[in-house]
Amino acid sequence: MARRKKQRRPATEPAANPEANAATPARSRRGLYALVVAVILIAIAVDVWWILRPGKAPDVAEVSAPTVVTARYVGSEACAGCHAQAYAAWNDSHHALAMQHATAQTVLGDFDDATFRYAGTTTTFFIRDGKHFVRTDGADGKLADFEVQYTFGVDPLQQYLIAFPDGRLQALSASWDSRPEGQGGQRWFHLYPDEKVDYRDELHWTRRSQNWNFMCADCHSTEVRKQYDAGADTFNTTWADLTVGCEACHGPASAHLEWTEAQPANTHKGLAAVLDERASATWANDAATNKPARSHPREHDTEIEVCAQCHARRSQIAEGYRAGLPFLDFYRPALLSPGLYHADGQQRDEVYIWGSFLQSRMYHA
Ligand code: HEC
Numbered sequence: 360m361a362r363r364k365k366q367r368r369p370a371t372e373p374a375a376n377p378e379a380n381a382a383t384p385a386r387s388r389r390g391l392y393a394l395v396v397a398v399i400l401i402a403i404a405v406d407v408w409w410i411l412r413p414g415k416a417p418d419v420a421e422v423s424a425p426t427v428v429t430a431r432y433v434g435s436e437a438c439a440g441c442h443a444q445a446y447a448a449w450n451d452s453h454h455a456l457a458m459q460h461a462t463a464q465t466v467l468g469d470f471d472d473a474t475f476r477y478a479g480t481t482t483t484f485f486i487r488d489g490k491h492f493v494r495t496d497g498a499d500g501k502l503a504d505f506e507v508q509y510t511f512g513v514d515p516l517q518q519y520l521i522a523f524p525d526g527r528l529q530a531l532s533a534s535w536d537s538r539p540e541g542q543g544g545q546r547w548f549h550l551y552p553d554e555k556v557d558y559r560d561e562l563h564w565t566r567r568s569q570n571w572n573f574m575c576a577d578c579h580s581t582e583v584r585k586q587y588d589a590g591a592d593t594f595n596t597t598w599a600d601l602t603v604g605c606e607a608c609h610g611p612a613s614a615h616l617e618w619t620e621a622q623p624a625n626t627h628k629g630l631a632a633v634l635d636e637r638a639s640a641t642w643a644n645d646a647a648t649n650k651p652a653r654s655h656p657r658e659h660d661t662e663i664e665v666c667a668q669c670h671a672r673r674s675q676i677a678e679g680y681r682a683g684l685p686f687l688d689f690y691r692p693a694l695l696s697p698g699l700y701h702a703d704g705q706q707r708d709e710v711y712i713w714g715s716f717l718q719s720r721m722y723h724a
Pocket residue numbers: 433434435437438439440441442605606609612615616619628630634635
C-alpha cells in the first residue's frame with residue numbers, strides 16, 4: 360500500500376549518498392538506529408498525511424489509472440434512467456442478447472417436441488412445466504433429459520447452455536438456425552455436420568471444448584471470474600452483468616455515478632475508460648486515391664483494446680481485464696499467420712482461440 364502511494368509523488372528526494380556515511384565514521388550504532396527509526400517515522404507520517412490530506416480535484420492523469428482499478432461494477436440497469444437513448448440502442452443490440460435466461464421470450468428454437476437426428480442419436484426438444492428441456496446423449500452416451508438454463512447468441516444461430524451440479528455450463532452442439540425459412544433457417548442443425556461426434560469425442564457437448572466457464576464466458580458476459588477449484592474440479596463462476604453490458608466497454612462505473620452528484624471538472628466524468636477517440640475523427644473521400652481517409656491519425660488505442668478483448672483471436676493470460684487497462688497485460692493476440700484471416704483482413708471462422716487444435720476447426724458451420 361505504502362509503496363503504491365509513493366509512486367504517485369514526484370521523486371524529489373535525492374538518492375542516498377554513500378559518502379555521507381563514510382564522512383561520519385564516529386557516529387555510534389545507537390545514533391544510526393535512531394536515524395533509521397526517525398526516517399521510517401517520517402515516511403509513515405508522510406503517507407498518513409497523503410491518505411488524509413484535504414480533498415482536491417485531482418487532475419486527469421492522476422485519476423484515470425486508479426479509477427479503473429478501484430471502481431466497482433454497477434450493472435447496465437443503473438444507466439437506463441439518465442441515458443435512455445444509449446440504453447435503448449444497447450438493449451436492441453446483440454451485445455444485450457449475448458447470454459440470456461431461457462424463457463418463452465428469449466428461446467428462438469422449436470421446443471414443441473421437435474426432433475433432430477445426428478450420429479445415430481435422436482435429440483428431442485420439449486417444454487415441461489414451462490421449462491425448456493432437451494433429451495439427448497449425456498456424458499455416458501445414454502439418453503437423458505437436461506434443462507436448458509441459458510440462451511447464447513441470437514443470429515444467425517442460437518445455442519443453449521445446460522447447467523451441471525459441479526458449476527459447469529455446457530454448450531449444446533445441436534443449435535437453432537435462426538435465419539428466416541427462405542434463407543434455409545428455422546431448423547435444428549449440428550455444429551459439426553460432417554463428423555460423427557459422440558460421447559467419446561473430444562468435441563462432444565459434455566466435454567471440455569464445449570465448456571462455457573472457460574471457453575465462452577469471458578466474451579459473452581461482463582467481468583467474469585471463472586473461480587475454478589482444482590482440488591474439487593468444480594466451478595463457481597460469477598459475473599457482474601450476465602451479458603455484454605455497458606461496463607464491458609465503458610469500464611466499471613461506480614465512480615461515474617459518484618461523479619454525477621457534484622460533476623467536478625477534469626475527472627473523466629469518473630469513467631474508467633474514455634472512448635472519445637472516434638468522435639473527433641471524420642472520414643472523407645480522398646480525391647487522389649478515391650478511398651476514404653481519416654481526418655487525423657489515431658491518438659490512442661483505448662477503443663481498439665476494449666473491443667479486442669472479445670473481437671480478436673486471442674488467448675487469455677490473466678483474469679480481471681477492465682476497459683481502460685492495457686489489453687496485452689491480460690490477452691495474447693494470435694500472430695498474423697496463414698489461414699487465420701481473409702485477404703481483406705476479416706477473421707476466418709469463429710474459433711475460441713484457446714487450443715491450437717480448435718483453431719483448425721470451423722466452429723460454426
Ligand atoms: C444520475 C445520472 C447518470 C447515471 C445513472 C449515469 N450517467 Fe453517464 N453521464 C451522466 C451525465 C450528466 C453525463 C455528462 C453529460 C453527457 O455527456 O451526456 C454522463 C456521461 C456519460 C458518458 C459520456 C462520457 C463522455 O463525455 O465521453 C458515458 C460513456 C456514460 N455517461 C456512461 C454511463 C454508464 C455506462 C452508466 C451506467 C453504469 C451511466 N453513465 C450512468 C449522468 C449519468
